[in-house]
Amino acid sequence: MPSRLLAATALALTASLSLLAAGSAHAQGIYKLGEVNSYKAQPAFLEPYKKGMELAVEQINAAGGVDGRKLQLITRDDNGNPGDAVRAAEELFAREKIDVLMGSFLSHVGLALTDYAQQKKRFFLAAEPLTDKIVWEHGNRYTFRLRPSTWMQVAMLVPEAVKMNKQRWAIVYPNYEYGQSAVATFKQLLKAAQPNVEFVAEQATPLGKVDAGSVVQALQDAKPDAIFNVLFAADLAKFVREGNTRGLFEGRGVVSLLSGEPEYLDTLKGETPNGWIVTGYPWYAIQTPAHQAFLDAYQKRFKDYPRAGSVVGYNAILSVAAGLKKAGSADTEKLIAAFRGLQLDTPWGPITYRLQDHQSTMGAYVGKTALQKGKGVMVDFHYMDGADFQPSDAEVAKLRPAAR
Known part of the structure; x- marks a missing residue:
């Protein structure tokens, strides 16, 4: 990319950052962002996320902060445990005097923090957990969610x-909120689009403790035509290894949630x-100017390539900063009002936090896995705008309690 164009691109991507610095240059203080996450339990995703x-x-901060106030990030590990997450959040407010609460990765942990936000009447940005309950059944006025939900990502895969x-479909998934939600949505949407489908086998495995041999054998015995997989991280690696060894995937189509993320392909x-x-x-093949500017900055800073978590972490901070700028303070009610309909630019394009359910329209890439030079990559991919994969307002109204 010519240096002049790249400079212009970087300027375009950081335009929203520059706007955040507008205002009094002499404003005092900082905004403390308290972030709670499962860093020890899920390092593949969360180490890049933190970066x-x-x-x-x-x-x-280099651009002047938000109205002259710098951002300070303070993180805590929740050990993948809902109770620890709530205790960490309370400690951040009590001891660190944070202004904004954000984070979580595992869905059951995210739900615990969503409930905490409602009970304590505190703003919470759920950056990563995918369960739909965060913005629907358990949704509340204090909680917003960035990453495309389980429903959204499954809806992107179903047409394929x-x-x-x-x-004849077989299904394998981790037996907790995220996996259960993904399977329920896949069955619902696939059956609606293709009424003659059958679900001939279902393997629900303990998170992080998959018995890959028995799972693969059970799926083989069912003789499915295709497989829907929701396993990720170490569970995915064990499942793929055993499946390759036993020929499970030969002649069968596989649809797999999240498996094109470099965290897991690596x-x-x-x-x-x-x-x-x-x-x-597919960070290595996205040609948009906004993404190129992000990629260059990330590689320069960390001497490494970004993962999906990197983009989520980056967009989470951009979101909070944009919300603080629009609100003019970290006051809970003002921040809620600012996030409702909040729009901002990201490396994957513009996103909006929906008024209906506080879900952002951040999308995802859908494509196919391939092995190139001994490494897994995504090919034949295209970006799916999250705004195109959300239920109607009428459906959301039924799913999200009006009183919350």
């Missing part, structure tokens, strides 16, 4: 599943299966 947050904080025209390496339909992040 993404750090990059955004550094860029915003329909094109496969397979009748782990699979040469064992990456060919032709799986996945959601993910």
Whole structure:
């Protein structure tokens, strides 16, 4: 990319950051952002996520902060435990005097913090947990969510599943909120689009403790035409290895949630299966100017390439900063009002936090897995705008209690 164009691109991407610095240059103080997450339990996603947050904080502060106030990021580990997450949040408010609460990765932990936000009447940005309950059944006026939800990402995959025209489906998933929600949505949407489908096998595995041999054997015994997989991280690697060994994937279509993210393709390496339909992040092949500017900044800062978590962390901080700028303070009610309909630019394009359910329209990439030079990549991909994969307002009204 010519240096003049790249400079213009970087300027365009950081325009919103520069706007955040507008206002009194002499404003005093800082905004403390308290972030709670499962860093020890899910390092593959959350180490890059933290780097993404750090990059955004550094860029915003270098541009003058938010109305002259710098951002300070304070993190806590929740050990993948809902109770620990709530205790960490309370400690951040009591001891660190944070202004904004954000974070969480695992869905059951995110739900605990969502409930905490409502009970304590405190703003909470759920950056990563995917369960739909965060913005629907358990949704409340204090909680907003950034990452495209389980429903959204499954809805992006279902049209590709329909094109496969397979009748007998087997399903494997981690047996907790995220996996259960993904499976329920997949069944609902696929059945609506292709009424003749059958679900002939279902394997629900303990999170982080998959018995890959028995799971693969059970799926083989069912003789499905296709498989819907929701396993991720170490569970995914074990499942793929055992499936490759036993020939489970030969002649069968596979649709797999999240498996195109580099966090997980990097782990699979040469064992990456060919032709799986996945959601993910092909950072090496996205040609938009906004993403190029982010990629250059990230690689310069960390001497590494970004993962999906990097973008989520970066966008989370951009969101909070934009909300603080619009609100003019960290007052809970003002911040809630600012986030309702909040619009901002990100490396993946513009996003909006919906009025209806506080869900952002951040999208995802859908494509196919391939093995190139001994490494898993995504090919034949395209970006799916999250705004195009959300239920109607009428459906959301039924799902989200009006009183909350």
